[in-house]
Amino acid sequence: xxxxxxxxxxxxxxxxxxxxxxxxxxxxxxxxxxxxxxxxxxxxxxxxxxxxxxxxxxxxxxxxxxxxxxxxxxxxxxxxxxxxxxxxxxxxxxxxxxxxxxxxxxxxxxxxxxxxxxxxxxxxxxxxxxxxxxxxxxxxxxxxxxxxxxxxxxxxxxxxxxxxxxxxxxxxxxxxxxxxxxxxxxxxxxxxxxxxxxxxxxxxxxxxxxxxxxxxxxxxxxxxxxxxxxxxxxxxxxxxxxxxxxxxxxxxxxxxxxxxxxxxxxxxxxxxxxxxxxxxxxxxxxxxxxxxxxxxx
Amino acid sequence: xxxxxxxxxxxxxxxxxxxxxxxxxxxxxxxxxxxxxxxxxxxxxxxxxxxxxxxxxxxxxxxxxxxxxxxxxxxxxxxxxxxxxxxxxxxxxxxxxxxxxxxxxxxxxxxxxxxxxxxxxxxxxxxxxxxxxxxxxxxxxxxxxxxxxxxxxxxxxxxxxxxxxxxxxxxxxxxxxxxxxxxxxxxxxxxxxxxxxxxxxxxxxxxxxxxxxxxxxxxxxxxxxxxxxxxxxxxxxxxxxxxxxxxxxxxxxxxxxxxxxxxxxxxxxxxxxxxxxxxxxxxxxxxxxxxxxxxxxxxxxxxxxxxx
Numbered sequence: 001x002x003x004x005x006x007x008x009x010x011x012x013x014x015x016x017x018x019x020x021x022x023x024x025x026x027x028x029x030x031x032x033x034x035x036x037x038x039x040x041x042x043x044x045x046x047x048x049x050x051x052x053x054x055x056x057x058x059x060x061x062x063x064x065x066x067x068x069x070x071x072x073x074x075x076x077x078x079x080x081x082x083x084x085x086x087x088x089x090x091x092x093x094x095x096x097x098x099x100x101x102x103x104x105x106x107x108x109x110x111x112x113x114x115x116x117x118x119x120x121x122x123x124x125x126x127x128x129x130x131x132x133x134x135x136x137x138x139x140x141x142x143x144x145x146x147x148x149x150x151x152x153x154x155x156x157x158x159x160x161x162x163x164x165x166x167x168x169x170x171x172x173x174x175x176x177x178x179x180x181x182x183x184x185x186x187x188x189x190x191x192x193x194x195x196x197x198x199x200x201x202x203x204x205x206x207x208x209x210x211x212x213x214x215x216x217x218x219x220x221x222x223x224x225x226x227x228x229x230x231x232x233x234x235x236x237x238x239x240x241x242x243x244x245x246x247x248x249x250x251x252x253x254x255x256x257x258x259x260x261x262x263x264x265x266x267x268x269x270x271x272x273x274x275x276x277x278x279x280x281x282x283x284x285x286x287x288x289x290x291x292x293x294x295x296x297x
Numbered sequence: 298x299x300x301x302x303x304x305x306x307x308x309x310x311x312x313x314x315x316x317x318x319x320x321x322x323x324x325x326x327x328x329x330x331x332x333x334x335x336x337x338x339x340x341x342x343x344x345x346x347x348x349x350x351x352x353x354x355x356x357x358x359x360x361x362x363x364x365x366x367x368x369x370x371x372x373x374x375x376x377x378x379x380x381x382x383x384x385x386x387x388x389x390x391x392x393x394x395x396x397x398x399x400x401x402x403x404x405x406x407x408x409x410x411x412x413x414x415x416x417x418x419x420x421x422x423x424x425x426x427x428x429x430x431x432x433x434x435x436x437x438x439x440x441x442x443x444x445x446x447x448x449x450x451x452x453x454x455x456x457x458x459x460x461x462x463x464x465x466x467x468x469x470x471x472x473x474x475x476x477x478x479x480x481x482x483x484x485x486x487x488x489x490x491x492x493x494x495x496x497x498x499x500x501x502x503x504x505x506x507x508x509x510x511x512x513x514x515x516x517x518x519x520x521x522x523x524x525x526x527x528x529x530x531x532x533x534x535x536x537x538x539x540x541x542x543x544x545x546x547x548x549x550x551x552x553x554x555x556x557x558x559x560x561x562x563x564x565x566x567x568x569x570x571x572x573x574x575x576x577x578x579x580x581x582x583x584x585x586x587x588x589x590x591x592x593x594x595x596x597x598x599x600x601x602x603x604x605x
Contacts, residue, residue, distance in 0.1 A: 081362075082362075082363050082364055128389060129389075129390055129391075130389060130390070130391050136362075137359075137390060138385060138386075138389040138390045139385070140385065141381050141384075141385050143351075144355050144381075144382055144385055144386045145355075146355070147351065147355020147356055147358075147382075147386065148355045148356075148358045148362070148386050148390070148392075149359060150352070150355065150356050150359060151322075151355060151357060151358055151359020151360045151362070152359035152360070152362060152363055154356065154359070154360060155360045155362075155363030155364070155365055156363065158341070158342070158365070159363070178349075178351040178352055178355070178382070181346070181347075181349035181351060181352035182352050182355065182356075184347075184349075185346055185347070185349070185352060185356070
């Protein structure tokens with residue numbers, strides 16, 4: 001069985017490796033389409049039951065998290081992350097997407113869907129590893145997760161361990177000064193086992209990013225800090241997956257993948273709550289979203 | 298006579314030879330915080346982050362999560378200034394980071410209040426899983442280094458710049474949270490820590506001239522054992538706290554809280570720095586703020602006179 005496909009590896013005839021690779025990619029992308037829809041369904045159910053939560057931000061990074069959790073990361077609840085890949089959600093407010101992916105992947109019991117933001121629950125409103133060790137790093141106040149990811153990547157280099165540290169930061173989060181301290185360090189020290197996604201959903205708490213403080217020239221800025229930069233459609237599973245594969249091929253630089261996303265993204269023609277940062281889900285919004293996503297699962 | 302930061306630098310190399318998980322994250326203050334000896338011996342375990350304390354603390358938290366014991370050294374004033382990063386990346390992650398805050402108190406002298414570690418204890422006391430260590434001499438510094446590498450909790454190690462003499466016997470054993478009685482007297486107990494232990498010992502002659510024979514307690518780690526402090530307070534009618542720190546939020550508040558909760562009545566006085574501090578030679582500052590031997594002797598006498 002190949003990791004992530006849920007089916008036996010395709011039989012390879014002599015000379016048809018490229019075709020087999022294509023088929024494998026098609027199987028994986030099809031599977032990711034279904035699993036990401038399930039992830040969206042669960043995260044919406046969690047937030048709806050909790051009565052609050054960051055719907056738009058969780059939905060914008062749901063495809064990135066799906067590709068990482070279901071296809072690219074070597075990450076299982078049963079294995080210590082000191083020996084495998086690490087996942088850091090620096091934009092901690094999007095954590096319902098991670099909780100949902102854990103349930104979809106069978107790492108956590110589905111009954112926890114009603115645990116989000118409840119008192120004494122492991123599913124805190126922002127990731128808290130003292131209460132739930134299936135979040136690798138506690139985050140919430142923005143700007144800090146990338147530095148911790150960097151420390152973990154340095155530790156893995158010191159151990160000569162062939163594993164990866166993944167980190168998702170928000171676009172608004174790029175306004176934090178600490179992010180640039182970490183960016184400067186990782187580039188100049190060539191911390192090449194670090195793969196960072198910027199969830200570029202172009203919106204933050206007070207409104208559109210362009211009205212608050214734009215991030216123009218991000219590709220050039222990060223390139224000048226000696227990072228390997230890719231820019232992709234953050235809702236295309238194929239593009240996300242290919243970008244991770246290319247990032248892993250670069251053994252000389254840290255990688256950043258600028259993923260253009262949309263806040264509240266359900267599917268090609270569906271944006272929930274008009275892309276609000278943390279709006280309240282009405283029963284009607286929720287039911288319509290469930291009907292729509294149900295058609296994708 | 299040597300500063301605890303110097304003893305720290307030497308002891309760090311010593312423990313790093315035995316514990317290969319010890320790493321250092323530096324913030325461009327290796328010569329001032331004495332981590333350069335470590336860098337020379339173990340360059341592959343030395344991470345220079347530059348003048349970027351927030352990132353340094355995060356990097357250290359990540360290294361700790363992977364099983365290393367990282368020491369992040371900077372002036373205590375700068376390090377504790379990154380409170381939100383310490384609260385979340387260290388505290389809320391329960392990351393075994395050792396924050397080494399040097400230049401405690403007024404002793405940095407002429408550089409003034411933007412460099413003085415005068416409110417670091419107040420901030421670190423609010424991090425629930427943080428253990429605070431503040432050695433009084435070289436023997437205690439070395440003992441604390443061994444405690445640190447044998448435990449994995451978040452630590453704030455507060456160190457002094459001014460030279461201090463050894464006050465402990467070489468056989469001294471450090472026990473976390475346990476108040477260390479360095480001199481036994483009667484009627485009044487003086488609680489203090491770090492560089493002030495020596496100052497109180499130096500004040501004994503003047504106090505003795507006025508018939509004051511105090512017990513002196515080195516409270517070198519926080520949170521301190523409440524029962525042990527209460528027992529010491531109970532054995533004396535008067536308790537007085539002296540600290541090279543803002544009066545607000547530091548050792549005085551820790552002791553006061555314990556005494557408030559006691560059933561017996563103990564009269565409590567406190568002395569420390571009551572403003573932002575200022576530039577001046579260390580000797581002038583300790584005289585001006587009444588934190589040299591004569592100054593603290595005067596404050597203790599005044600306390601006993603006014604509370605009698």
